[in-house]
Amino acid sequence: MLTHAVQATDGAARAGVLRTAHGEVETPVFMPVGTAGTVKAMTADAVRATGARMVLGNTYHLMLRPTAERVARLGGLHRMMDWHGPILTDSGGFQVMSLAKLRKMDEQGVVFRSHIDGSKHALSPERSIAIQHLLGADVTMCLDECTPFPATEAEAANSMRLSMRWAARCREAFVPRDGHGLFGIVQGGVYPDLRAESVAALRAIGFEGYAVGGLAVGEGQETMFRVLEATVPLLPADRPRYLMGVGTPADLVGAVRRGIDMFDCVMPTRSGRTAKAFTRHGALNLRNARHADDGAPLDPDCACPACARHSRAYLHHLFKAEEMLGPMLLTWHNIRYYQDLMRELREAILAGRFEAAAAAIESGWNAAKEPAA
Template sequence: MTLNWTLDATDGTARAGTLRTAHGDVPTPVFMPVGTAGTVKAMTADAVRSTGARMVLGNTYHLMLRPGAERVARLGGLHRMMDWSGPILTDSGGFQVMSLSGLRKMDEQGVTFQSHIDGSKHRLTPEHSVEIQRLLDADVTMCLDECTPFPATEKQAAESMRLSMRWAARCREAFTPREGYGLFGIVQGGVYPDLRAESVDALTAIGFEGYAVGGLAVGEGQEMMFSVLDTTVPRLPTDKARYLMGVGTPSDLVGAVRRGIDMFDCVMPTRSGRTGRAYTRHGMLNMRNARHADDGGPIDPACTCPACARHSRAYMHHLFKAGEMLGPMLLTWHNIQYYQDLMAELGGAILAGRFEETAARIDAGWRNSEEEKAA
């Protein structure tokens, strides 16, 4: 049996379920910390595990360039290399196809690009992307797609989406089913409902173990993102996992769970941790601000991470002002803990039939934050 997802409860259109993989079961909704190059930046694997994270993300593009998928395979796979025994999802490289537009050339068969590391030329096709992810031993393999940029005309979005659908069929053909492993298709189509519907229909006709919604959080804004989800998610199969790629803020996550999304990833908590910004139940805090210099209290009294349990806001402020690497390490740990706690709280609320009440309380905590308004 390939990887599968089962529904445990619903509350409105919000869903709680279980993703079953070769490397363990994952309760959903789930947030996957981003380990682009085989590590969640500034964290050990033990630290990531301590937050309650059950699944992480790696990136095909970065790992194929360095250290190389074949080398990872020779060393026992990505799980062994990065000391992560739980499930791993690997991004196919499609986002980099978009973001590195100045270094690549696309055609029907795939994409040729220059490495951002040393300028060397590489070729990535749907088949090669699937093979790289197999060598990495990813539990969830993502189809290679072209992440449609924003803004894009309807004609541009249509051409991009249809290319991605042709690539999806080739990925399905190239993927070898294995016990506990699966392939996810990616819905594209920009901000155009008819194109999103066409993409869903094409993907479901092919058949995948899960379905991702891609091409969002690329500049369209939250209102438009939610509008796209409102018209897209109800068309997706109800018995498969739904993954919103590269999203997002706590508010984004709450709104997407409300609309029936099960899986998330985003660099925000780790990137913010490295730049002094802390996510809390009462909004965002900038630990570089002078107001924290004499504050002996924790970042978030409700948080159990080491930054909150053992240190003060004043100490965190000092670490960042002094340029000490411990500051980004502790604050990244805190932010990942916050995201994991948020997902656990939302999942528990769905199981208890209290999702809207819980979501309203979470949203209110963020709306009342003065520093978040200033940010």
């Protein structure tokens, strides 16, 4: 099965190695999002060049187009998208709730109409696991209901308990293979007692890893961190911990500080397509006129092509001219920045200086004074 070895701790922060069927991944790790079998605006070689070793695909999008069965016939998701490292697949539950039309959910699962063409589909725990198996995922996620925010305690409890029943069915449906694993997802909204109940239910079932879901959905960073502080210590210390759909660089530092090992988020890629760049000196908006005559690099300490070969003025020009190279270069830069951030945090944990490194990183972000959006 998939394993995770913790190599060092510094406070609650952890550095480790995740071992999968498609290689080892050092943690903490940020996984670029390749929702539909591609990290937007990037080739697989470009993603590898950023330092990324693990990416995410999505059950909902791939089951609709090109279909999981077609992906399997073509040799699996790794081969189709030319990605030789590990792949984690999201179960599709979040997208069903947020994108699908005319959805109907009950104990069996969800029936919905595609946001693409209105065609009718059913997604049960068993079907989600089967799709992820066809895709060839190294890490398979349980189907769950992402509890909306805000939700009353009763609403959050009902939602969480349904997800726990689905988790047990996912465990039964999952086919164990060497180097592959199934992750359970902790739900419970912003209620610590419900989060604790969810952890207990998942631990009783037993999973190769544990994710914290239902956060970064509008509750705010302070509340998210408070939920993590109540939840993460309850998770098994010998299993990887994954915070789903998070987030900003500040979110990542704060979550690593609280014991999270794995992350994914569309933010670096989506921001790259809208002229927002994350740097060690804060976030910058390359559409801003102040960059029009700036011959300096975006970040002189970054080795990505956007920084090593081009000026801020050129990047500004690309976005003003609506040239596709602009989003490509900034996406590359942002993913590289996230990978560099994870590496810096990992090295600090191994050296026993996490808090000093985190403080220096956070101080650097305050240097940017311009609007970032």
